[in-house]
Amino acid sequence: MITSATQSQVQQVRNPKAMAFVLMVGAFIGLFSETALNMALTNIMDDFAISTATVQWLTTGYLLMLGILVPVSTFLIQWFTTKQLVVASLAFSVTGTILAAISPNFTVLLIGRLIQAVGTGILLPLMMNVILVIFPIQKRGAIMGVMGLVITTAPATGPTVSGLIVDALNWTYIFWVSLFFFAALIIFGLRQIDNVSIITKPKVDVLSISLSTIGFGGLIYSLSAVAEQSFASAQVWIPCLLGAAGLVLFVIRQFRLKQPMINLRVFSYPMFTLGTILVFISMVLILSTAILLPLYLKGVLLVSAAIAGLTLLPGSLLNALLSPIVGRLFDRFGAKKFVPLGFLLVLLSSLLYVWALTADTSLWQILAGYMILFLGISMIMMPAQTNGLNQLPRDLYTDGSAVMNTLQQIAGATGTALAILLMTSGQSSYSESFPDASAAELLAGGVKYAFYFITAISFAGLVASLFVKRVRV
Structure with a gap:
C-alpha cells in the first residue's frame, strides 16, 4: 500500500511507463554504441589503414567523453527542463550518428x-533521475530492473548485433541502424516526455567543471593509454598524475561549496557506497569480457563476426529475460537475496574460462560461460543500484545518479584498458614459456591470463x- 507521504514524493506525469520507456530506448541505443564497433575494429583498420592503438580510440574516446560529461549533468538537470534535455540529447546523437x-x-569518424557520446552523456543521468522521481519507491524495483536490463544488455548485445551487420552489409550500417531508431524516437517518443525537473x-x-574534466578525463585517458604504452611512458603517468590531482581538488572544493556541483555526501549513506562499488565491479566485468571474447572468438577460433556474435547472444537474451523478473522480486525480497548469489555465478563463469580457454576450446563452453556470467549480472546490477539509491533522500537523487553513472563509465574504461593490458602481458609471458607457439595459441594464452584478473575481481x-543490507523505507 502506498501511503500519502510516499505518494507526495512522486512527480505526477501523464504516463510514467511510456516516459520511462522512451528514455530507456534512447539510453539503450547510446550504450549499445559503446561496444557495437568491437566486431568491426579490424574492418575499420583495413578501410582507413590505421593501427590498433589508433582504432581503439573509437571506444576509448566514447568512454572519455561520457566520463567528462556525466558529472556536469547535475547542473544541466537544474538549468534545463526535462524535454529540453531529451531534445538536446537526441540532436547530438543523431548528428554524431550521421557524421x-x-x-x-x-x-x-572519431x-x-x-558527438554521439555527448548525447548519451546527457540522457543517462537524466533517465535515472526521472525514474527515481516519477515512480513510488514500492514499485521502483521493477522499473529499475528494466533500467538495469538497458545498462547491461546494451553493451552486451553490441558485439552480437554488429557482428551480424558487419558480415551481411558493412560496418557503416551499424550507424544507419542506430539512426533509424533515433528517428523513430523523435517522431513517436518526444510526445511522451513531461517536464519533471525542478529548475533552480x-x-x-566553472572551477568545479574544470577540475572534474581534468580529473575524470585524465584518469580515463591514462587507463586507456596504458594498454599500448608502458607505465613509465609520459603518455600514461602525466595524465594519471593530472587526473588524480584534479579529482582530489574537485572533492575538496565540493565539500567547501554551499551548492556543490555534485554533493559527495551521498557517500555518507553506507548502502549507497556499497551499491556503487558493486555496480562499478559489475561494469568492469561486463566491459572487459565484452572486448576479450570477440577477440578470442575471431582471432583464436577463427569464426566469423556473425558466428562470434551469435555465440554471445544467449547470454544477452538470458539477461534480458531475467532482469525485469529480478526487479519485481527485489520489491518483495530485497537485494540481500540476490547480489551474493549473482557474484557467486559470475565467479563460476570466470573460473570456467580460466580452466577451459585454449586454442581449440569448443564454442559451447564459451556460450555456457557467457550465460552463467549474465545470469549472475542480472542478479547484481539492479538490486545493488536500487538498494543504494533507495537510501538517499529525494534531494540527493540527482547527485547519486550522477555519481553512479560517472563511475560506471570509469569502470568501462578501466575494464577495457586492463583487459587489453593483461591480455598483451599474458601473450608476452606465454611466448617466453612456449617460443614455438602459434599466433592463435599466443592469443588464447593472453586472453586466459586476463581472466585470472577477472576471477580476482x-x-x-x-x-x-556479503555486507549488503536491505534498505527499509
Missing part, C-alpha cells in the same frame, strides 16, 4: 563518435556483496 556513417576518414538555476562553478565482489 560517423558518412565519414570519409578516421578523424571524421568526431562523430564523440544554481550558480555554475569477481571474488572481491562476492566478498563485498
Whole structure:
C-alpha cells in the first residue's frame, strides 16, 4: 500500500511507463554504441589503414567523453527542463550518428563518435533521475530492473548485433541502424516526455567543471593509454598524475561549496557506497569480457563476426529475460537475496574460462560461460543500484545518479584498458614459456591470463556483496 507521504514524493506525469520507456530506448541505443564497433575494429583498420592503438580510440574516446560529461549533468538537470534535455540529447546523437556513417576518414569518424557520446552523456543521468522521481519507491524495483536490463544488455548485445551487420552489409550500417531508431524516437517518443525537473538555476562553478574534466578525463585517458604504452611512458603517468590531482581538488572544493556541483555526501549513506562499488565491479566485468571474447572468438577460433556474435547472444537474451523478473522480486525480497548469489555465478563463469580457454576450446563452453556470467549480472546490477539509491533522500537523487553513472563509465574504461593490458602481458609471458607457439595459441594464452584478473575481481565482489543490507523505507 502506498501511503500519502510516499505518494507526495512522486512527480505526477501523464504516463510514467511510456516516459520511462522512451528514455530507456534512447539510453539503450547510446550504450549499445559503446561496444557495437568491437566486431568491426579490424574492418575499420583495413578501410582507413590505421593501427590498433589508433582504432581503439573509437571506444576509448566514447568512454572519455561520457566520463567528462556525466558529472556536469547535475547542473544541466537544474538549468534545463526535462524535454529540453531529451531534445538536446537526441540532436547530438543523431548528428554524431550521421557524421560517423558518412565519414570519409578516421578523424571524421572519431568526431562523430564523440558527438554521439555527448548525447548519451546527457540522457543517462537524466533517465535515472526521472525514474527515481516519477515512480513510488514500492514499485521502483521493477522499473529499475528494466533500467538495469538497458545498462547491461546494451553493451552486451553490441558485439552480437554488429557482428551480424558487419558480415551481411558493412560496418557503416551499424550507424544507419542506430539512426533509424533515433528517428523513430523523435517522431513517436518526444510526445511522451513531461517536464519533471525542478529548475533552480544554481550558480555554475566553472572551477568545479574544470577540475572534474581534468580529473575524470585524465584518469580515463591514462587507463586507456596504458594498454599500448608502458607505465613509465609520459603518455600514461602525466595524465594519471593530472587526473588524480584534479579529482582530489574537485572533492575538496565540493565539500567547501554551499551548492556543490555534485554533493559527495551521498557517500555518507553506507548502502549507497556499497551499491556503487558493486555496480562499478559489475561494469568492469561486463566491459572487459565484452572486448576479450570477440577477440578470442575471431582471432583464436577463427569464426566469423556473425558466428562470434551469435555465440554471445544467449547470454544477452538470458539477461534480458531475467532482469525485469529480478526487479519485481527485489520489491518483495530485497537485494540481500540476490547480489551474493549473482557474484557467486559470475565467479563460476570466470573460473570456467580460466580452466577451459585454449586454442581449440569448443564454442559451447564459451556460450555456457557467457550465460552463467549474465545470469549472475542480472542478479547484481539492479538490486545493488536500487538498494543504494533507495537510501538517499529525494534531494540527493540527482547527485547519486550522477555519481553512479560517472563511475560506471570509469569502470568501462578501466575494464577495457586492463583487459587489453593483461591480455598483451599474458601473450608476452606465454611466448617466453612456449617460443614455438602459434599466433592463435599466443592469443588464447593472453586472453586466459586476463581472466585470472577477472576471477580476482569477481571474488572481491562476492566478498563485498556479503555486507549488503536491505534498505527499509
